[in-house]
Amino acid sequence: MTANSSSASASASSSALVDGLTEPGPVTVVGGATHRSVGGVTDPAARPITAPNSLIEPQPTELLVRVDAGVTLGALDAQLAASGQRVVLDGRSIATVGGVLAVGRSGMCRLGDGHVRDALVGGTMVGADGCRFAIGGSTVKNVSGFDLCRLMVGSLGVLACFETVLLRTVPRCETSQWMMGPADPSVVMAILDRPASVLWDGVDSWALIRGGIAQVDDDMNRLAELHMIPVASPPDLPPHRWSLRPSQLADLARSGVDQGRFIAEMGVGVVHRDRPAPAAVIATGVATLHRRLRDSFDPERRLNPGKHLAGVG
Amino acid sequence: MRAMSSAATNDRIASARSELVALLGAEAVGGALDERLHARDASTCEGRAASLVCHPIRTSDVVGIMRCAERHSLAIVTRGAGTGLAGGAVPVSESIVVVTTRMDRILSIDPSDRLAWVQPGVLNLDLNRALEPLGLHFAPDPSSQQACTIGGNVANNSGGPHCLSEGVTTAHVAAIEVVLTDGEVVMLGGEDAEPDGLDLRGAFVGSEGTMGIATRIAVRLTPNPSAVSTLLGIFDDLDSASDAVSAIIADGIIPAALEMIDGPLAAVLEDYVEAGLPRDAAAVLLVELDGGAVAVHAESVRTVATLMAGGAREVRVASDDTQRQLWWKARKSAFGAIARLQPDYYLHDTVVPRAMLTSVLRDIRQRVEALGLEVYNVFHAGDGNLHPLVVFDARTPGVMPRVHEAGEAIVAISLAAGGVLSGEHGIGLEKRDHMADMFAAEDLVAQDRLRATFDPDRRANPDKVIPIGAGCGDHRELRGLPDGLWV
Secondary structure (H helix, E strand, C coil): CCCCCHHHHCCCCCHHHHHHHHCCCCEEECCCCCCCCCCCCCCCCCEEECCCCCCEEEEHHHCEEEEECCCEHHHHHHHHHCCCEECCCCCCCCCEHHHHHHHCCCCCCHHHHCCHHHHEEEEEEEECCCCEEEEECCCCCCCCCCCHHHHHCCCCCCCEEEEEEEEECEECCCEEEEEEECCCHHHHHHHCCCCCEEEECCCCEEEEEEECHHHHHHHHHHHHCCCCEEECCCCCCCCEEEECCHHHHHHHHHCCCCCCCEEEECCCCEEEECCCCCCCCCCHHHHHHHHHHHHHHCCCCCECCCCCECCEC | CCCCCHHHHHHHHHHHHHHHHHHHCHHHECCHHHHHHCCCCCCCECCCCCCEEECCCCHHHHHHHHHHHHHCCCEEEEECCCCCCCCCCCCCCCEEEEECCCCCCEEEEECCCCEEEECCCCEHHHHHHHHHHHCEECCCCCCCCCCCEHHHHHHHCCCCCCHHHHCCHHHHEEEEEEECCCCCEEEEECCCCCCCCCCHHHHHCCCCCCCCEEEEEEEECEECCCEEEEEEEEECCHHHHHHHHHHHHHCCCCCCEEEEEEHHHHHHHHHHHCCCCCCCCCEEEEEEEEECHHHHHHHHHHHHHHHHHCCEEEEEECCCHHHHHHHHHHHHCHHHHHHHCCCEEEECCEECCHHHHHHHHHHHHHHHHHCCCEEEEEEEHHHCEECEEEEECCCCCCHHHHHHHHHHHHHHHHHHCCCECCCCCCCCCCCHHHHHHHCCHHHHHHHHHHHHHHCCCCCECCCCCCCCCCCCCCECCCCCCCCCCCC
């Protein structure tokens, strides 16, 4: 038995996923269906299968949790709360861990939490041939071999399917508070040491501050000087997601062109808008690498047929 | 790669040399001395002399080198400063060694995007010196940072003491311009928040030169914290110090850095640096907290309490930046100071679960001492990243097999404790054949699929990382490591 082998780390309830992928024909892994349209519509002929959803095994002293990919964020969060921890995966409570990883989109707290791909430490995948393989490792720090974790996060399930994963956890904060007001977001960013999130709609800014009570009180006082006040929640986000450089965000309001409604994640570059982003176009050489990867991992294109990675089928 | 007669091999190398001199100029193509010099890196791994050595200065040079290598069926071994400790830059077949140290320009620094573009040969410390006036820094801080290059950091996904809270290199790289082995130039990742498609950038980081050559790198910059507090926890027994590491994390605090120095080494360091370390302790924890001033103060108070409750006989808080810098100087001087004990050492790099630190340190010491050798420890305790340091005198008859056995034991103990092979040095040649101890065959096949996507002919740093189709790596006799070696 190897120290990190796929057989060693797989959940006991995982055989359904292996069985589902061992049977021939196109398949689609169904999670909470909260991001079903990302990457295109799955071929309706694809047979739905699901990831296992029974295992939640916190390792609080390691700041890790091993969890089946079919477990919902709600169930995971409830269990981690008991040990005062959380994961940085963002989504609705019905979203599954595997689904959030496959889509690979961070939430509005990426500024403070980091990218969702940094949360995945290791786990097991099941490939298009029904074979299980392990990725990553068992510790928070690991450079043993190539980084398949980062390859798989955001791959929309077209290379392999998440089965059981090992995620980083972080301590839950003592308290947190959203603040809102007509402040320059760059000033908000400058006066806070580590804000969890700073949002901006061209007029108002929102900031999520969190930590110990004394630190949050101190931050609230600083933001009050910018005429920001406590609010219960962040703004509703428009439905479409754009990806910009952080420095481009200021231009949204300065351009003089009607941008429609937008909420920008300051310091990150994600902009939530009313209008869809232009279709993705990636360079020929990068597209070739995408095709080679799909040819190598799923030559028959049976995993999530219909999904495209930046236009590469 | 096809086998050729010696004469044919010499012919193609001569042809390749002529082409490279025409392309790069004679001063950028090394001679026999250069080829011998680049037969090794800072590791203990034995390779062979480079067939050719090139010193490019721009991306187009690298494109030309790649195409030349392809035409003449030569492997490519990329090398930065050569500080790697796993043999990643050691040539093992007929190879062109591409040295990136002349690609040493900081191309741009954009504080508004918190992004800097650099060539791969920029030194980690030089970049941070350039960023200092802007109140920014590049978070990975390997102990070799005054010598190691950003390209090397990318290749090895390097860490460092302050990566405990900020993450290792991959979390701080936005984009990489890569020259593939067929000479094609691709941009992986991007400056924007969510580049389209697969995260090929993330797949490339840590690939140890097996997927192409990085020629431009966009690194993310981190604002300097507004407050820092540095603590020294002094313990009379090693087990309590190890347990205190987990206790700090269990209290909900993730320090910026959490390092352990065992007592005997602390005494040696004190003789060497005079930083105020105890000479009679069993272990010292160096803990650094950073962030907002209020939070740092509160966490500092809690951490002092945790350390005392965990059995520390004394906790010191750095009174000013001078004292803080002195403690860090001691920590980073460990591998110079060790020469006071023995002329040679062999350094390991594994990671174990934090909760296993106590038993793993004890087991390693027992096994190494049973072999008649000494072991010292200075390591990144916060993330369980061990660096056992076996010291010896290579002139002692029969010592080398025992040193090798100690190394094997350290790997075995770490894996048995649920750990991994490497936390920051990489696999290279040194641990390639241990990959099968950590991964099943199907796991390695998946990794090889990724590698082959970038380099179908496997000409980029062949026979490294993945043991498929490879024999055992040769370790040369451990006759001491090069001057200027850090970890």
